[in-house]
Amino acid sequence: MDPFDDVVSAMSVASSLYVRFRFTAPWGVAFDTGYQARLVMIAEGVGWLLSEGEVPLPVAKGDCLIVKEGTRFALADRPDSALVDCVNLFADLPGFSEGTGFTTIPDRTVNYGGNGALMEMVSARLSFDPIAAEPLLALLPDLLHVRLAHGDLDLLETTLGLIGLESRADGLGADLVVERLTDVLFIQTIRAWVAADGTRAGGWLAALRHRSLAKVIRSVHADIARDWTVEEMARVAGVSRSTFAQNFRSVLGETPLSYVTRWRMYRAKTLMRKGAALAEVAVRVGYDSDTALSRAFRRVEGLAPGEWRRTLAAEANRPAL
Known part of the structure; x- marks a missing residue:
């Protein structure tokens, strides 16, 4: 994937x-x-x-x-x-x-x-x-x-x-x-x-055209819950840790671990939108507990998972103009 x-x-x-x-x-x-x-x-x-x-x-x-x-x-x-x-x-x-x-x-x-x-x-x-x-x-x-x-x-x-x-x-x-x-x-x-x-697209679309980065991106998305480290991603890419980190930031504009976290939050949101319980979501996106997921979610999204769900529900119920 x-x-x-x-x-x-x-x-x-x-x-x-x-x-x-x-x-x-x-x-x-x-x-x-x-x-x-x-x-x-x-x-x-x-x-x-x-x-x-x-x-x-x-x-x-x-x-x-x-x-x-x-x-x-x-x-x-x-x-x-x-x-x-x-x-x-x-x-x-x-x-x-x-x-x-x-x-x-x-x-x-x-x-x-x-x-x-x-x-x-x-x-x-x-x-x-x-x-x-x-x-x-x-x-x-x-x-x-x-x-x-x-x-x-x-x-x-x-x-x-x-x-x-x-x-x-x-x-x-x-x-x-x-x-x-x-x-x-x-x-x-x-x-x-x-x-x-x-290349004009930037971000992960550009990374998919980069041979070594594409291997890493596909591996991460195939197993987002894995405990990824920069060293492990560099091994998948087949380059040194420093070369990998530099290439990754140059193409995607962020560090490898911030990329993993951001996509974990994306998966978490799509799962919560479908009604999955927070504890289940935590396991599926690589966190030991719903508390750990909540901390990461608040850090990335600016609000707790429960608040995010309530905001989404309020927007869905707002009458169209």
Whole structure:
């Protein structure tokens, strides 16, 4: 296991709305992710990505976007095209209401624009456990643009083709299958980004591209409860203690033992969120007692486990605005 497996398996990524857009020039659409992240893949044609404070960026077939919640962006056939709000594209479709939003979209396809060149893209709104997603989202920019290499493009196009087939067939369990395949598309996009530009990501994503550090990271995550020492991690890496400690801090920006502690707290939070007792959590993340875990948790998170649980419950019960 590595941190990516650790995080993605706990995130429970789900797609609440999968749509295929067919835009024909002239066109321009503004998007607001609101309270959900968004995954976008350009399936055909070319266009422009517009985001506040950034130079317009050309996009083409094979480009993917992962956009965090609360982020605004636009896509258009030209940088100066007039923009319409994405919500307006759904207003005349069956099943749409101001109160409930989107309920049904025929063939999961929305057409918009004039009589010019076509750009086709797919978009999925993503929801996931925010606590579980913290370590990954912290390393991602608000708007991640990935230009896929040939091999990655083949993989994503295959997944995209399966989503299209399921959408058109609309058989038993089609929505569930589309949701799972969107999860796969998300994982493939992140993986392609790390492979192409992982050093920009920093943190543990960058470490997974470092041969000796990757061995250590995977070993730690496979057995987080083990009584890890810097010497033992250096042996796994196959280098001296001093070289390992220097390399680790240079790439990850923290000491090896602080990394282990931080991920233990992450595992503890995901387990507590599922209702596990503190004594059980302590054993599973490498502490002799719930008291020892509580001390470490307070030191790292700034509050005791019980307070953290109560804060989480209060936020979950707070009415949406």
